[in-house]
Amino acid sequence: MVNKFLLILISLSFFSRAHTLNSNLSLLAGIELPQHSSFNSISASPNSGCTSKKSKVESMEEEDEIVAKPHTQSVKLNLNRRSPSHETRVIRTLLSEDRGKYKPVILSPESEPPTGISGQLTATLESGVSLGSGEYFMDVFVGTPPKHFSLILDTGSDLNWIQCVPCYDCFEQNGPHYNPKESTSFRNISCTDPRCHLVSSPDHPQPCKAENQTCPYYYWYGDSSNTTGDFALETFTVNLTTPARKSDLRRVENVMFGCGHWNRGLFHGAAGLLGLGRGPLSFSSQLQSLYGHSFSYCLVDRNSNSSVSSKLIFGEDEDLLNHPLLNFTSLIPSGKENTVDTFYYVQIKSILVGGEVVKIPEETWNLSQEGAGGTIIDSGTTLSYFADPAYKAIKEAFANKVKDYPVVEDFPILDPCYNVSGVEKLDLPSFGILFGDGAAWNLPVENYFIRLEPEEVVCLAILGTPRSAMSIIGNYQQQNFHILYDTSKSRLGFAPTKCADI
Numbered sequence: 001m002v003n004k005f006l007l008i009l010i011s012l013s014f015f016s017r018a019h020t021l022n023s024n025l026s027l028l029a030g031i032e033l034p035q036h037s038s039f040n041s042i043s044a045s046p047n048s049g050c051t052s053k054k055s056k057v058e059s060m061e062e063e064d065e066i067v068a069k070p071h072t073q074s075v076k077l078n079l080n081r082r083s084p085s086h087e088t089r090v091i092r093t094l095l096s097e098d099r100g101k102y103k104p105v106i107l108s109p110e111s112e113p114p115t116g117i118s119g120q121l122t123a124t125l126e127s128g129v130s131l132g133s134g135e136y137f138m139d140v141f142v143g144t145p146p147k148h149f150s151l152i153l154d155t156g157s158d159l160n161w162i163q164c165v166p167c168y169d170c171f172e173q174n175g176p177h178y179n180p181k182e183s184t185s186f187r188n189i190s191c192t193d194p195r196c197h198l199v200s201s202p203d204h205p206q207p208c209k210a211e212n213q214t215c216p217y218y219y220w221y222g223d224s225s226n227t228t229g230d231f232a233l234e235t236f237t238v239n240l241t242t243p244a245r246k247s248d249l250r251r252v253e254n255v256m257f258g259c260g261h262w263n264r265g266l267f268h269g270a271a272g273l274l275g276l277g278r279g280p281l282s283f284s285s286q287l288q289s290l291y292g293h294s295f296s297y298c299l300v301d302r303n304s305n306s307s308v309s310s311k312l313i314f315g316e317d318e319d320l321l322n323h324p325l326l327n328f329t330s331l332i333p334s335g336k337e338n339t340v341d342t343f344y345y346v347q348i349k350s351i352l353v354g355g356e357v358v359k360i361p362e363e364t365w366n367l368s369q370e371g372a373g374g375t376i377i378d379s380g381t382t383l384s385y386f387a388d389p390a391y392k393a394i395k396e397a398f399a400n401k402v403k404d405y406p407v408v409e410d411f412p413i414l415d416p417c418y419n420v421s422g423v424e425k426l427d428l429p430s431f432g433i434l435f436g437d438g439a440a441w442n443l444p445v446e447n448y449f450i451r452l453e454p455e456e457v458v459c460l461a462i463l464g465t466p467r468s469a470m471s472i473i474g475n476y477q478q479q480n481f482h483i484l485y486d487t488s489k490s491r492l493g494f495a496p497t498k499c500a501d502i
Helices: 054-067 194-199 388-401
Strands: 007-009 032-034 075-081 136-142 147-154 161-163 216-220 226-241 247-264 272-275 294-298 310-314 327-332 348-353 375-377 384-387 417-419 431-435 440-443 449-452 457-460 462-465 471-473 481-486 491-496
Touching (some): 194 247, 327 440, 348 388, 388 462
Parallel strands (some): 147 272, 161 247, 375 471, 384 462
Antiparallel strands (some): 075 310, 136 147, 136 226, 226 247, 348 431, 384 471, 417 457, 431 440, 449 457, 481 491
């Protein structure tokens, strides 16, 4: 089902950090918010027709186990910081029965990482204010010779893809499009390749029209953004930084990605998207043979100096695991048997405002057996979305507790909003999330109220979604928390951290 959204553009001028009235609240500039709806979109290539037998899949898996050299290398990357903008592109991926069996990524033999390296991957920083994006970007180098691209980091989807020459219908991006003809390591995946199953719908497979036909893909996201092109393999080059601060380039070969020739959506200057979902197509899943089954990131707050970077770390991070305030909650399965666990679902039990439990029916948070509802954590969504019964109750709870500031009635989208003109130190109720297993996530005020200038208004940084749709904990609420995704133990970790210091 294609989700249709009402796109509403709020034009707000950017307000300098020096004018925040001693508040740490982030600023909202040029925000573009689609009205959230249910997320039942699929990734499908109905004409790809992958009908390879299971034995071929098992055979390919054996080959990959020979060439891949597993280790527990920790890899750390810096992420570009962008300003708040569009909401939200989450995707439910339909895969074949053979999903999750591939280990296609190999480390080139000449660049086997030595022991003891911290594995830090650095990326160029740039401001996202002029682009009006609420995403976090990662700099990657793709192809041979390697070319630089900035990709949106998205734990709410699996497919890695880049805008690709020839670009028949593409959005505006910074820098040139990726040209496969200029790379000696680019290889198309054929229609008969078992890996083509990973981007084709298993429901109605179609026979390949020709033996040498490339594998097409088609991905449609929850806000109607989409990408279509050829499924292929390429080499990604990363810049390892040793403890001695020396740069050491490493090549990761045979990364599955989409070479997108038709791409539409709210991607604001990016060259494409780097998926970090739970499915086998994601960048994190493909790198499991190198770093294991966990990764983490720490997103700096939006008032940070532009020279400060966020971090993405592949592999176990000892500092995080030893953090005295590290808390864990369980990741729960999607509940729908015919879909891969693209999303990182968590079970919310209740919400606390001002230290008191908000009256919300518990079933509001439940994930159905059909895969509807539930709550995910997503780096690719800016603000959080809660199902309407919860959203309305949370708004009412704040309205009942905030009495010191005049209410701004006519501000669009965000609600409630308050006039804080002349206020040096804001006094707003606390906000916390209590999970079903007893874990508690208490957020600082700058993570759930957002400042709008020059009107000197603060608004609750949460939006509503239909009751049957999923709820989402967005990246605005995650800033200055070190977030750990541990799929081997099926848990999500979070620890309050000054991310600029990592």
